Amino acid sequence: xxxxELLKPLRFxxxxxxxNPNVSSLEMDSRNVKNGTVFICIQGYTVxxxxxxxxxxxxxxxxxxxxxxxxxxxxxxxxxxxxxxxAKLACHFYDNPTKKxxxxxxxxxxxxxxxxxxxxxxxxxxxxxxxLIGTMxxxxxxxxxxxxxxxxxxxxxxxxxxxxxxAQVDTVMMEVSSHALxxxxxxxxxxxxxxxTNLTQxxxxxxxxxxxYLFAKGLLFAQxxxxxxxxxxxxxxxxxxxxxxxxLTTVDVVTYGINELADIKAENIxxxxxxxxxxxxxxxxxxxxxxxxxxxxxxxxxxxATAASLVSxxxxxxxxxxxxxxxxxxxxxxxxxxxxxxxxxxDYAHTSDSLENVLKTCKEFAQKQIIAIVGCGGDRDKTxxxxxxxxxxxxxxxxxxxxxxxxxxxxxQIIKDMTAGVNEGEYVMxxxxxxxxxxxxxxxxxxDIIVIAGKGHETYQDIGGKKHHFDDREIxxxxxxxxx
Numbered sequence: 086x087x088x089x090e091l092l093k094p095l096r097f098x099x100x101x102x103x104x105n106p107n108v109s110s111l112e113m114d115s116r117n118v119k120n121g122t123v124f125i126c127i128q129g130y131t132v133x134x135x136x137x138x139x140x141x142x143x144x145x146x147x148x149x150x151x152x153x154x155x156x157x158x159x160x161x162x163x164x165x166x167x168x169x170x171x172a173k174l175a176c177h178f179y180d181n182p183t184k185k186x187x188x189x190x191x192x193x194x195x196x197x198x199x200x201x202x203x204x205x206x207x208x209x210x211x212x213x214x215x216x217l218i219g220t221m222x223x224x225x226x227x228x229x230x231x232x233x234x235x236x237x238x239x240x241x242x243x244x245x246x247x248x249x250x251x252a253q254v255d256t257v258m259m260e261v262s263s264h265a266l267x268x269x270x271x272x273x274x275x276x277x278x279x280x281x282t283n284l285t286q287x288x289x290x291x292x293x294x295x296x297x298y299l300f301a302k303g304l305l306f307a308q309x310x311x312x313x314x315x316x317x318x319x320x321x322x323x324x325x326x327x328x329x330x331x332x333l334t335t336v337d338v339v340t341y342g343i344n345e346l347a348d349i350k351a352e353n354i355x356x357x358x359x360x361x362x363x364x365x366x367x368x369x370x371x372x373x374x375x376x377x378x379x380x381x382x383x384x385x386x387x388x389x390a391t392a393a394s395l396v397s398x399x400x401x402x403x404x405x406x407x408x409x410x411x412x413x414x415x416x417x418x419x420x421x422x423x424x425x426x427x428x429x430x431x432d433y434a435h436t437s438d439s440l441e442n443v444l445k446t447c448k449e450f451a452q453k454q455i456i457a458i459v460g461c462g463g464d465r466d467k468t469x470x471x472x473x474x475x476x477x478x479x480x481x482x483x484x485x486x487x488x489x490x491x492x493x494x495x496x497x498q499i500i501k502d503m504t505a506g507v508n509e510g511e512y513v514m515x516x517x518x519x520x521x522x523x524x525x526x527x528x529x530x531x532x533d534i535i536v537i538a539g540k541g542h543e544t545y546q547d548i549g550g551k552k553h554h555f556d557d558r559e560i561x562x563x564x565x566x567x568x569x
Contacts, residue, residue: 086178088148091123092162094177095170102160106147111178113171113240120145125171125240126152134167150174172239172272182246183275186216186254189393190261190274192305193282193321195439196386197235200282201258202414203390207407208256211399216249218242219260221415221542225252236265239272246274256397263301271305279305279334280319280393282385284326285438299326306334313337317396319389322347339396341388343381349392351384358428358450365405367395372405377412380446382439416541418443421558423565426531427453431557433541435462435489437472440538444480452532456525457481459538460489460518461499463547470499471506481536484512487521489539490547518546519560526564537561 089105109121115137118124124141126134126149138155148160150170155161164170189204191197198220208215217224220235225248237245249257265271284299309316318334320327322342331338341349354363361383362375376387387408394404413419421429434440440459447455459477461470477484486503488496496516515521525535537557546555
């Protein structure tokens, strides 16, 4: 693409650019600049892309998008907001790839990863070639790539969509975080279906209030458009936030739930240690579902995935078969089984609501004690720390507070923040996470349930800003073997 062609979407710019070189790539990271690159200067939290303009020129950049004049000899296109313009240029450069995909966005505090994986399974069983973008990884077909953020920045995101189009993917499931919505990372994404799971306290370090947090989530539904199109908003009828979200969208709304009236509803729910059974009523049609997934939250996730699949023209019979076959998602209520006579569950629960859901589910089938190993992440919402500690103490017979991903914070201070919500003697503090897991497993009695919460699928621990290999599941397996 020629530079003048790339700049066509910038309708109200007054830059006079006479040069018209070939543009081979767009980059926001100066380290990736090569011959033919247009470098976009982004003001980040720790670095400012404008400071790397000269480096980008030396590496072969043919033009720079910036918010101020720069001392370089190549064209500088000055705009008010490079981040906003980046999304626009990326869509144009990659030929608006999401218009060629059936794009399903899933947002909410909890359940995004599980819901996207459930939809992926259903779509694959319906003979669709799928893509997936989320917390754990990006997948193009069956090929996995690592992702740094739940939702990537707009430039790499549009590049991923372009790869998916070239790989003949037709349906994409995507976790859409509140941060991504608020920061404009999904600008230009043409969503066909938007799914809301729930809204509970999280990320208040960023959003400051629950109202602002809901507003950020609401952007996904408002951005579906203001015409009566064939797009669909899928909302959780049992979550009060859905009423506000329904006001923010013009497109058709489909609801799911258990307690309130809904288009897709679950009744006669039976939860056991080995799975969950319930009747699903979808637009008046009834099916009995027997899943390997455990817990009431799993029923909500299944209903959300069913709704997204039904409005995407997948038959209910296919959906039923898929839900009954899926074994689970890594790090989501994942059991660690080495033949021991007690249960070990690893879960990503890192919010008060998700922790409560997991421990409530365990209580429904617990025969003996529940031991909860809980920590809180550093450099994140501090207000949820005492709430999570209180939930651990209230729902577990034994609560062990430990380190999670302390990042730049002092792990001891994090636990002090947690214990502000409980009484001394109601918990044990074992700062070293590995020791905490091993201690719990060493002391477990037959039929006890150990819940290791917070990190789930993660294979690292972030201490002092450095990531060290750490997998709760590996530690648990080792401790079980050592005990046996």
